[in-house]
Amino acid sequence: MLSWFRLAVYFFIVNMKETEKVSQKKGNSSETVIHIKGLKKSFGANDVLKNINLDVKRGENVVILGKSGTGKSVTIQCIVGALVPxxxxxxxxxxxxxxxxxxxxxxxxxxxxxxxxxxxxxxxxTVRENLEFPLTRVLKLKDQSDINNRVEEVLENVGLSDAIDKMPSDLSGGMRKRVGLARTLIVNPEIMLYDEPTTGLDPITSREISELILQMQKKYKTTSIIITHDMECADITADRVVIMNDGEYIAEGSVAELKNSKDGLVRSFFKSTL
Amino acid sequence: MAEQAIPGWKKWLEGSGDQVIFLKGFFRNVFRGGFEWSEFVRQCYEIGYKSFMLVGTTAFIMGLVLALQLRPTLVNFGAVSMLPKSLAVSIVREIGPIITAMICAGKIGSGIGAELGSMKVTEQIGAMEVSGANPIQYLVVTRILATTLMVPVLTLLGDVLGLLGGFLAINITSSVSAMLYFNKCLASIDFTDFLPAFIKTIFFGFVIGFVGCYKGYNSNRGTESVGLAANSAVVTASLWIFVIDAIVVQISSLLFYR
Structure with a gap:
């Protein structure tokens, strides 16, 4: 009887450890993957970021809204290490x-x-070479059939299988964004940073790109920060919206909450961007 | 608030410091694993093969013109038989390397400056950096090594075509067999003529590639900066070519021609 009990305890412990391992690999949805506290960045006498605080949880889509020159792009460049705070x-x-x-x-x-x-x-x-570049240079893949499969799969996901041998100059603005998205997704990143993904596109293509971002986020299970002026893009993609003004975050919440905010500055921002 | 003007000497020092850091980055990446062979071969083709017609034609014409202009002077001194020797020494020691380097500075240096400048402006270099790829390895190392290899090769071909141009010029006014002409040319040049000239073309090639890459890679944002990068790549590389030439000639004079 005692030996049966010991065996049961042993299997229970092994099972707990396995579950823990799987959970660590998949990531906990409440885990903070990006933590920004008191971020400051200046260019000469121009204080672009004054005091930025932001936490992004795993799997979350955070949209950062703000006027041009308020430091949105600088923030994500600090996240990726392209700029030093x-x-x-x-x-x-x-x-x-x-x-x-x-x-x-x-x-x-x-x-x-x-x-x-x-x-x-x-x-x-070509589009194919663009997509192969991160596979061969970053992931260092050697197997050409594996590379071809990945390229074809990701192009199919963004709906551009026919453009595989085209040059970027032969693509429209929306197609370029799709290929750009495919090139970043092909290495299976855990975090996606989008710098104004719908700027310069017509309203229909903008909506398509926004929906594609959401689809890809669900498919690849990425955590995303999306910088945009496009309220429709924010509406489609955001779990949470953060508004920046003058190098600081002034409000955060869902699109609906912020639209009805009591803060005049937040409301005026929504009026001006809508 | 008006930006404070930075003194010229400080800008110059900052620029020099940036160039040293860029040079260090180049050497560090040369000896790091993952050399981009396919891109290096492509650059050799773009830089070497596609410049051959221009360099060859110019060298041929330079040899022809030099022979036509030298001949009357040598005739006056009764030394017309010295023409192949004069041509060979001047082409191999100086005219071949300098003409080739200047053409390459104009064609290749400006091309590299404009290409990398354009990639910088359109965020292609930024995209490589943030993806975890190594743009220095892919873009800079391959181009600098390709120019360092191909400018000496182009110079050798330019020397041969320059001598051919001289042979044509001599045969316009008189009749000399190709065998006699080239025998006289080869007999008049030796190791001390060829080696310093060849070594300096390696430096010329390096400078053309380095300056083009540095100017393009560090161009500021905006389309204007692309033109500026191409222009300043040519001007700076040309200046460095003359400086290197003067230094190498001084050193080789001290070593071989005293």
């Missing part, structure tokens, strides 16, 4: 970005996808 903390997966060495920063960047406003496609390469 003048003060405050930026932690991603619990690691202080500014304190990382080159190799550690590279490893961190492999977990972060950054979609530029222009798409930033390599214009001397």
């Amino acid at each position: 003048d003060g405050g903390e930026v932690e991603v997966f619990g690691e202080e970005v500014a304190a990382l060495k080159e190799k550690q920063l590279k490893e961190l960047r492999m977990k972060i996808g950054f979609l530029f406003q222009s798409g930033a496609l390599y214009d001397s390469m």
Whole structure:
């Protein structure tokens, strides 16, 4: 009887450990993956970020709204380590970005996808070569059939299978954004940073891109920060909206909450962006 | 609030410091693993093969013109038989390397400056950086090594075509066999003529690639900066070519021609 009891306890402990391992791998949805506290950044005499505080949980879609020049892009560039903050903390997966060495920063960047406003496609390469670039240079994949499968799969996901051998100059603005999105998603990042993903697009294409962002977020289970002026994009994609003004966050909540905010500045912002 | 003007000397020092850091980044990446062979070969093709016609034509014409202009002077001194020797020494020691380097500075240096400048402005370099790829390894190392390799090769070809131009010029006014002409040319140049000239073309190639990459990679945002990067790549590389030439000539004079 005692031996049966010991066996049951043993299997219980083993099962608990396995569950813990799986949960660590998948990530806890309440886990904070991006932690920003007191972030400051200046360019010369211009104080772009004065005091930014933001926590982003795993799987969350946070939209940052704000007027041009309020430091939205600077914030996400600090997250990815492209800019070094003048003060405050930026932690991603619990690691202080500014304190990382080159190799550690590279490893961190492999977990972060950054979609530029222009798409930033390599214009001397075809769509296929653009998508192969992070696979061969970042993930260091060698197996060509594996590379081809990944390229074809991600292009199918963004609905551009036919454009595989086209040059970026042959693509429309919306298609470039889709290819840019495919190129960032192909390495399976845990965090996606979108810098004005719908700017310069017509309303229909903007909606398509916003819906695609949401679909991809669900499919790839990414945590996202989306910088935009487009209220429809915010409406479609946001779990939470943060409003920036003059280098500081002035409000946060859902789109509906912020639209009905008692703060005149927040309301006026919504009127001006709508 | 008006921005405080930065003194010229401070800007110059900052620029020099940036160039040293860029140079350090280049050398660090050269000896790091993951060399981009396919991109290096592509750059050699773009830089070497696609510049061959321009360099060859210019060198051929330079050899022809030099022979036509030298001949009357040598005739006056009764030294027309010295023409192949004069041509060979001047082309191999100085004209070949300098003409090739200047053409490459104009064609390749400006091309690299404009290409990387454009990539910077359109955030392509930024996209490589934030994705965890190494743009220095892919864009800079391959281009600088390609120019360092291809400018000496182009110079050798330019020297041969320059001598051919001289042969044509001589045969316009008189009749000399190709065998006699090239025998005289080769007999008049030796190791001390060829080696310093060849070594300096390696430096020329390096400077053309380095300056083009540095100017393009560090161009400020905006389309104007692309043109500025291309322009300043040519001007700076040309200046450095003459400085290196003067230094190498001084050193080789001290070592070989005393």
